[in-house]
Amino acid sequence: MTLRESATFDRPTIAAIQRAAETGVYDIRGWGAKRSVPHFDDLLFLGASLSRYPLEGYRERCGTDVVLGGRHATAPLHLDIPVTIAGMSFGSLSAQAKEALGRGASEMGTSTTTGDGGMTPEERGQSRTLVYQYLPSRYGMNRDHLHAADAIEVVLGQGAKPGGGGMLLGQKIGDRVAAMRTLPAGIDQRSACRHPDWTGPDDLAIKILELREITDWRPPVYVKIGATRAYYDVKLAVAAGADVVVVDGMQGGTAATQEVFIEHVGIPILAALPQAVQALRELGVHRTVQLVVSGGIRTGADVAKAMAMGADAVAIGTAALIALGDNAPRYAADYAALGSAAGFYDFQDGRDPAGITTQDPELAARLDPVEGGRRVANYLRVLTQEAQTLARACGKAHLRNLEPEDLVALTVEAAAMARVPLAGTTWIPGT
């Protein structure tokens, strides 16, 4: 007799029910949605052939620079590449990891971002361009760090948990993390799901003006949203005064929260991006207010596809941690001891064998910030070169000249979400 597994009650579902029954607590983790959702993989580029001409990779220029924040800020960011490092807190990450991200980003001429819990001197010192997050929790928020920032990112939500706050387990809250957040060590910390200073875009506009006044209109102000009603949220972010809008899709992975949240709230970046671009276009500010997207960016193909769909830049989180050494096979035994495995470890419990998502001094010491920075820079370099390869194939002398007309979709779902034609047809579902 052949055993037949239920599609509804498959083994992970059974295990989750059993775990819930045994412990009485819901599961908390990072790593973003693990389910399969329509993604950039469902899109393909139309390379040049006879009707268009490709560019030669070895000698013909394909620019990668981008300026972020020129709408209102007097000191917009000039980045050499359109791939930035997303916000991840000191607390969730070790100080070594934060420093390494800063080193890698700086080597490649791009920005890195703080996170819930404030700005560390290591990170500031090693980051040529540092975006300072202004978050609902207000952990670690202070005026000095606003002044030290090259840009300010007002965080309304994250792709992993739009509408929700975060969770940092007590084992990751050492004395230094606790001191920066002015909260007790060793006790689980929840981050707020909404900021107490605004209840909507009207108040947010006032808050943004306040931040501009404090910083003398110098640094750009980003507004970051988790992707849900992206069309409306992007319009409201622009109305509230954002220089840059950051849209984080549901695959966004480094934020820790309930499993049920990660898997069931928010929409994929593929679906959110065209909504965001439509909103910006309708307001006449596409390319004036820059759009940064994140949530599942892994390869130069993802970078190029996001830009072709209308993004000005992308942000990476999970991929940057993997570049640093997260889930590396050399720690297989350590992962096994945690009941996980290399390739499956989802950040949360604070005993990261790679020394990245931990506050344990011994584990954190495993990560050399210089070597980590080199790895991050290497990875950013490859992402950029891959994106340039695709852009040149499409005959573009700059990444920003990629456009939706360069793309087709492999599935009807992706065609409808991305608003590009199904491959081999002129059909865009819904238009």
Place this chain on the structure above:
Amino acid sequence: MCGIVGLHLRDPELHPCLGRLLTSMLAGVAERGPDSAGVAVYGDRRRCPEGYAAVSLLDAPPDLPVPGALVTEAGDTTVVAAPLPVEELLAAVTGARVVGAGTEVTIYKGTGRPLDLARTYDLADARGWQGLAHTRMATESQVTAEGCHPFSVGPDQCLVHNGSFANHASIRRELVAAGVAFDSENDSEVGARFVAARLAAGEDLDKALRALCERFDGFYTLLVTSADGFAVVRDAIACKPAVIAETPRWVAMASEFRALAELPGIDDARIWEPEPERVYAWQW
């Protein structure tokens, strides 16, 4: 794939020969664009008399309500000249497909073999002080009269293009959002609309084409003409061929030298290949 030729005659003694010279130039690039061909003639007073404006129309309706108009048909193109200001003449032909308008220029477009079309347009008989022609091998838009160059979207302006723009869909969207209307799906029309918007804003050809180089990606050799200008520009790689020749009597450009070979005094002309992303503009 396309062929471009253009000729600006400085010496009035040559004005009666414009059509003959332009026809020989067109013959030199006919194989480059066997689909269709378009021509612009500046200053032919039999086609657009002094004090008249002329509009060039495709598939014009038989009864155009323009009193006193001089109407000539040439294949798909109908040229209507009348002693009216350009705006009034345009208003009078509302509904027709306008492919050119001005007080100097008459434009002819059609599909078919270039030299046959030259006869249809009676090009050899044309007189005037400036002219250009384009032979087309369509890339990503249909072989239709509308898809033919030159694109003339501002008064007495013409743009002809060899190559293909790589980001024209984005620029088209921006122009549409700014209220610009388009007649065709052709990428070259995006270039023409872009330049026309710049010229309308008061820029000269040199500045407008520098802006085009900044904004447009892809491959292009462009010849852009106006009532007071003649300009050539190529992309950063100078992918598509171009040669310019100049004498005290004329300025000419073509996709290939052979199209210039029969011009009077070519042996003594200054002849050069235009540099990438450098605007060569003559204005007077």
